[in-house]
Amino acid sequence: MVKKYTNFLQFVSFLIAFLVWTPKIQAQCAGTDAQKIICDIENPVNQSISLFALLGGTPTPGGTWTDTNNLRGLNPATGMLNAQLISSGGTYQYTYTVTAAGCTVNKATVTLIIGAYSGIGTEATICNDRGEYNLFTVFNSAVMGPHSNGTWRDSAGQIVRSTFTVPKVQVKTTYNFTYTVPPVLECETAPLTSAVEVTVVRKPEAGTPSNKDLCGTTDLGPYTNFDLHDLLSGEDMGGRWSGPGITLPGDHSVNLQQLFNASGPGEYMYTYTVFAVPNQNICQNDVETVIITLEKRLDFTGAKLEVDSDICEDKITTASYTAKITQGPQMIPNGEYEVQYNITGPTVASATVKANFTNGVLVFPLNSNYFRQIGTFSVAVTSIIATAGKKLCTNIIGNLSDDLVISPLPRLDGAVLTTTPVCQNQPATVQISNASLLTNGNYRITYNLTGDNVVTGRTVNIAVSGGNANFVIPASLNVKSGSSAITITSITDITNPTPQCSNVANVKGNQGINPLPDGSTVVVQVENFCFGEPVLVNVSGLGNLTDVTLSYTLSGDNASVLQMVALAVANGKATFVIPQELLLNTGASVIIARNLKNNTTLCDVNLNNVLDTFIINTIPNAPLSVSPQEFCKVERAVIANLTPRGAQYKWYSSATSTTPLASTYVLKSEQLYLRETSAANCTSAPTLVSVVVNDTPAPTLNSGGENFCGLKNPTIADLSKATNVSSTVAWYDAENNGNLLASTTVLKDKVTYYGFDLSTVTDCISDNYLGVTVSLFDCNPEEYTFFIPDGFSPNGDNVNDTFRIPDIEFLYPDYTLEIFNRYGNVMFKGNKNKPNWDGKNSEAAGFGDGIAPNGVYFYVVNFNKDNRRPQQGRLYLNR
Structure with a gap:
């Protein structure tokens, strides 16, 4: 300026x-x-x-x-x-x-x-992505910029820097600033100030992108309508998406399942553009890109792993090994794969190799250092993943394993042969133990027999477990009793078809052969018994045997399959009881001894014509079912009162009891058992008889039921109504042998009545009783007319001879009465126990013969109930 x-x-x-x-x-x-x-x-x-x-x-x-x-x-x-x-x-x-x-x-x-110069302020519009903005750029630079020694202030008057930090406004916002430079006195007397205006507009926001990695085979169920906006945060809506599957300008959802089905695995790129305000070059369009990676899961179900190959231990130092994976039903793409596998067994190891699938087959080497000892090595593939890709899918491996077996040369060094003596013409089992150098599995051995029985070059297969095995020498080779020497000469491992490893052996043992027992002298004898009793069998002719097993059958009225019983023999004899379940019928039965075994040597012989016949007598039938027998408790019934009666009948307290009850046994409600004994002294089975001893509970008195009003002349019927069994209670005047009282009997005060209940169901009177002492003073004065006589005539004519207040003892049982003469002397004191004044002075001396003269007398009645005030009055005595 x-x-x-x-x-x-x-x-x-x-x-x-x-x-x-x-x-x-x-x-x-x-x-x-x-x-x-x-x-x-x-x-x-x-x-x-x-x-x-x-x-x-x-x-x-x-x-x-x-x-x-x-x-x-x-x-x-x-x-x-x-x-x-x-x-x-x-x-x-x-x-x-x-x-x-x-x-x-x-x-x-x-x-x-x-002179000072503050410049010419203008207006500026900027985008909110500018970060910082120099306020000096708002001045009109066509003329001249302001001097730099000034001070910037905001609209609130606060000093600010010339570098304006542009806020991230969400709406268009205008900020006002002033710039003031100090004066130069030769040119101006006051500071010079210029104003500028900065308007900040919001930049389009495409948001902060994130990518999506999914296994297309398994993860896309929830993504058939996937909103691409889920991969952005803070974006402005209304922009435009572009990429695979986007067909319309407003689309922002894609069907990843459909995309994967149609195009397969891969990286799918989507671009989101938010456009700036048209025809305004303040802010630029904002563009962000997201990437969705879809990979395919490989299914190795049905694939096969083959490890080559099994060897004997003598080939360990020279062997080499490979593993081959052959694809299953799903085709595996050619290419490089990372294979992880585990080795378990004598050696535990894990390894990862890279190899190529070519036409469905992948071959990889196995380090021979993993297989340096005898045993079964399990090789299991745990993971197969293509080296290219993000490994988003967990491939299905299935059971992709195989075993590599390094078999030991079979060795019987230190093995022991153990045998158990057998009987003539029976097979013998030979136990091989301490064969600790043999692994579990199947082997073929060759053995010779020498001694009492001879054979050479006999072969047999054995199964070894934990260093133990056994084989059987056939019965045809044990025809002579005595002893045979056993020698194993060779052994071959036949557990696996290949390889079969063989070795020489020299293991020896002895086999003892016991003779058969002599059964020609054996005899069996059985006595006759009642049905159900233990049937004892006597066996004799057992010689010097001590422990045997006898096999037998039954025929006749009782027949059985073959039975076996172990017997302890003493002096050639033994006994046993035939099981009860084999003797279900009476009559004649035959026991036939079939076989005798020496339990010491386990040798046995079949018996011929060793038998005996015995009789099982019939026992009486159980008494017919007896109906429950009922008694009243007050009757004090005993066993002798039960039916049926007779010497053949006995009563028991339980089904297993053998002691009958005494005839004087007092009955109670219980279960008793009746048996009948026959002339053959056989006792029948018990019959259950129910004994019921009925009793009726004593009546119970209702609360206050003993209280009555004597003015109502209560009776026995009223007393019954005061119990819980008003219709069935019977009353007596004594607890034992009392007289039955009629329902119309009038009740008396302080008399005790005894009530018994009679059950209408059992017709039994209760064993216990209810004792009630009656009170007749429970009267309500308001229900009755009450008066006090005004005179009497004690002249001995039996008419109105005493002064008495009618019914007062019922209405006011605690009352007291005082009678005075005109001089105030007490002539009589009465109460419910002394209610009548006979006209004589009964309280004071000095009045002649005590006979009150004719005249007026005064009374005072104290009611002593319900707070009723005493009553005074006068009466006239006229003889």
Whole structure:
């Protein structure tokens, strides 16, 4: 802006400066000092000021200029100055130096005073992604930028930096700032201020992307309508997606299952574009890209692993091994795969190799160092994954394993042969033990027999487990009793078809053969028994045997399959009882001994014509079912009261009891058992008889049921109604042998009545009783008319001979009565136990014979009930 000398003070200041700085006129080469005040620094003319032209005197051209303040804009050779390049108002000095000879004064100074300039503020619109924005760029730079020594303030008046941190506004927002520079007094008296306006608009946001990795084979069920926006966060809606499966401008969902089915595994790229406001070059479109990776799961179900090959231990040092995987029903793509496998067995190891599937077959080597000892090595593939890809799918491996067997040479070194003596013509089992050098499995051995029985080159297969095995010498080779020597000469491992490893052997043992027992002297005898009793069998003729097993059968009225019983023999004899379940019928039966075994040697012989016949007698039938027998408890019934009766009948307390009950046994409710004994002294089975001894509970009295009002003349019927069994209770005047009272019997005070209940179901009277002592004083005075007589005539004619208050003892059982003569002397004191005054003085002496004369007397009645006040009155005695 253009500054003018607008007041007298400015003009005077200039004039003084001019007079002070104007040099004395003298000859000098650099000219004289000069001063210039520029208050309109924004004027374009100030872009090119000739300092040389400002010098006074006659300066000599060709000198050089220096800037005392070291600022921009000065050409030192020409003295031309662009004053608009000076960044703030103030005083600046420039020195002109001439180096020519003969100059009296070779330096002169030009002083410039530059007024303050706050610039021309404008408006600016920026995008909120600018980060920081220089507020000085908002000034109109076509004229001149403001001086830099000013201060920025926001709309609240707070000092701020010139670098504005652009906020991430969500809506268009305008910010106002002011820029103030300090005044230069030669040009202005107050600070200069300019205003700028910055409007921030929101940038389109495509969001923060994330990628999606899925196994296309297993993971896509929830992704048939997958919203691509799920892979962005903070994005503006309304943008446009592009990529596989996007057909319409507004689509943002894709069917990953359908995409995988149609296009298979791969990386699918989707781009989301949020467009800026059209025709506005403030913010740019925002674009983000997401990648969805879909991989295919490989199914090795049905694939086969073959490890080559099994060997005998003598080939360990030279053997090499490979494994081959052959694909199953699912085709496996050709390519490189990472195969992980485990080895378990004598060696435990894990390894990973890379190999190529080619036409459904993958072959990889197995390190022979893993197989350096005897045993079964299980090789199991645990994972097969293509080396290319992100390994998003867990491939189905299934049971992809095979065994590699390194078989030991079979050795019987240290083995022991153990035999158990057998009987003639029976097979013998030979136990092989301590064959610790043999692994579990099947073997073929060759053996010889020498001694009492001879055979050579006999072969047999054995199964070894834990160093133990056995084989059988056929019965046909044990025809002679005595002893045979056994020698195993060779052994071959036949557990696996290949290889079969063989070795020589030299293991020896002995086999004993026991003779058969002699059964020609055996006899069996059985006595006759009652049905159900233990049937004892006597066996004799057993010689010097001590422990035998006899096999037998039954025939006749009782028949059985073959039975076996172990017998302890003493002096050639033994006994046993035939099991009861074999003797279900009476009559004649035959026991037939079939076989005899010596339990010591386990040798047995069949018996011929060793038998006996015995009789099982019939026992009486159990008595017919007897109906429950009922009694009343008060009857005190005993066993003798039960039916049926007779010497053949006995009563028992349980089905297993053998002691009958005494005839005087007092019955109670219980289960008894009746048996009948026959003439043959056989006792029948028990018959269950129920004995029921009925009793009826004694009546119970209702609360307060013993209380009555004597004025109502209560009866036995009223007493019955006060119990829980009003219709069936019977009352007696004594607890034992009392008299039955009629229902109309009038109750008496303080008399005890005894109640028994009669059951209408059992017709039994209760064994216990209810005793009730009756009270007749439970009367309500309000229900009855109560009066006190006003006189009486004690003249002995039996009419009104005593003074008595009618019914008072029922209405007021605790009453008291006092009668006074006209002198206040007490003549009579009464209560319910002494209710009648006979006209005599019964309380005080000194009144002659005590006979009260005719006249008026006074009474006081104390009711002593319900807080009723005493009553006073008079009565007339007339004899």
